[in-house]
Amino acid sequence: MKKEDILTRGICFDPEIERTVDEILASVRTNGDQALYEYNRRFDHADLSSLEVSQEEMQKAYKAVASKFLETLKLARKNIEDFHRRQVRSQFVITDQPGVVLGQKITPIERVGLYVPGGTAAYPSTVLMNAVPAKLAGVQEVVMVTPPNEDGSIKPEVLAAAQIAGISRVFKVGGAQAIAALCYGTKTIPRVDKITGPGNIYVATAKRRVYGMVDIDMIAGPSEILVIADETSKPAQVAADLLSQAEHDRMASAVLVTDSLKLAKEVQEELKKQLMTLPRSEIARTSMENNGKIILTDSIDEAVKISNQIAPEHLELSVQDPFRILGAVKNAGSIFLGTQVPEALGDYLAGPNHTLPTGGTARFSSPLSVDDFVKKSSFIYYTADALDKIGDHVIDFAKKEGLDGHARAISVRTKGELL
């Protein structure tokens, strides 16, 4: 991939897919649950009698999961909670001017829908990473949608994670139709105020189409890693980290930027070696061939500059003194400090969110956080005396903008007349 391609990468929307998605959105809006049952048959080959996962199914799934993994899920929840709790914000109030109270109020979003992909991509970590910050934000109701298997079941680990995360209801529906259901509401599935979670191109397109009627987290593109490594990095570790992104999907991108020619060559050798035994080697190889890159720089500082231009989702500072360059990093979703910190640690357990800006959007976007599940409202209180003091300025401003009605709303109070 040319450097130019890295800088202009992003998600392309296919008009053909947009049309299909629009049809699905319209059909669910009109036909509700009936459309969902129909799409479940057509796309997921699942003939369901009920869209909602029952309490009995929930309990059965929880028991089916190994107790050791339940412990891992609970440890993950604890670490995610501990990190995200620090993001919870306070309301504020300003009382500096006599007779004036200004403030900012924080209110949780009322209802959130979490999309969890099906099949091999049904990740319990996704459930925790989305639901935990929503709950910490104070969201009353977090519901989940996920496509059913052909026999109508849902992966037990996903249902266990949903219970550990405190998700109230789970519905068996996926694709654009699930997004439609969350946006418009059906008899069974409640309309939500925000939809989060990853999905395939149909899900991503549907989220993009409904954005505005309902909020969305982001339009997630393929996963990315950029590793900045110096000669103190171990080639086998760097290669393993690059492949841990490359194995996600064929569109994933893994880039090494280093000031050491020796390391660059050794990593190349390691990549070949490790690919031979990696279970998902076919995917990882395609991804490395299409989007993999090793960039050689004169210095680590130059490497940071290149990384800022690329704005990667995951950035590893696999160098001797990573804290030295932390301040110079401007654009990156999540930053992994030191040779001993693989990106995979952040995917599950460390605590920070794994829902991160892709496709260069780290230039302006942030990891999913508690902030994404609240909204702010400002408030203004003035006494009549305080309004009197500032009134003429407001009237002047409004008249300059040609909005006499605005001026009158002031003058009717401060002067007792319509100007």
Next chain:
Amino acid sequence: MKKEDILTRGICFDPEIERTVDEILASVRTNGDQALYEYNRRFDHADLSSLEVSQEEMQKAYKAVASKFLETLKLARKNIEDFHRRQVRSQFVITDQPGVVLGQKITPIERVGLYVPGGTAAYPSTVLMNAVPAKLAGVQEVVMVTPPNEDGSIKPEVLAAAQIAGISRVFKVGGAQAIAALCYGTKTIPRVDKITGPGNIYVATAKRRVYGMVDIDMIAGPSEILVIADETSKPAQVAADLLSQAEHDRMASAVLVTDSLKLAKEVQEELKKQLMTLPRSEIARTSMENNGKIILTDSIDEAVKISNQIAPEHLELSVQDPFRILGAVKNAGSIFLGTQVPEALGDYLAGPNHTLPTGGTARFSSPLSVDDFVKKSSFIYYTADALDKIGDHVIDFAKKEGLDGHARAISVRTKGELL
């Protein structure tokens, strides 16, 4: 308007306009400045020799503005700064676990583009409300685009506000072509990371189309006010407040919710009376006829519930004890407390932002704030010992998700081998 229409209101996108906008976007992407000069001639009837406002033009405009209004602008800047400064957030770091450092880094967005509409809607307040929070966030470069008058000039008040707000460069271009220039960059206009500011349907559509390549503030719909008033409200004041929204445009909406039949009737009379002398009465009358409404409730608490469903951009609590019900307000962009606080105060001078969520998006969106001009990055540092402790959990998690490459990135460190 039926209640149902209020609850499902929002912005409709016209496929015809989308096609036109897509053509404009493509043309600017390909032809750069040349396309901008051409569109300036075609749409704004302005034949320019330069796209950028010169230093000389800037100074001339500043001198052309009445010194009293410059003072008003500076007072507005001060109040907006004082309020938004409270929104500036700190980075945080967590060191609770031995050998573990987790944190959240805050970085300003590098370059922001501010769209300011032309003609009668060229509002200096828009300039301040967008630029001040961007500057407080630490944005290095805030540039502005605005369509030129036929003689190639820009409203002096707008240029004066730009200078007072610390905007570095102003370009004479409007419409979808201005959004394209900010998104892709041209020889003259720098590519930005985020575009904010209101605009007509072409601007809104263009912003929606480029969202993802570049960030946007929001898709702003018509302005809205909901006034909750009890019998202590003065009919002339309530009517003036309703009309101050209605005069914005024909699509604006102004709704009164009251538990007093007497007030409802008197406001209706006042509306008729005030419309007779309001300069923008034609616009305000159309807006009131299309989207105006008076809703009678049994109680003020019920009025708040209705307001939460509507999720208005501006909410006036024109009641005797507004602080009693502040906590019950869930969905509103900006809240005006008490009978003596008209919404117009918030448009200019009080301090809170006037860029607010419309079309019911206050369910999930917030006023424009300093937060909108920064992005967060998480960071993770683990010592080798700390990684050893948690390693097996991560390996287990990765294997459960079928991502052996992820497990290997851990095991190559904790066990010295690829699992």
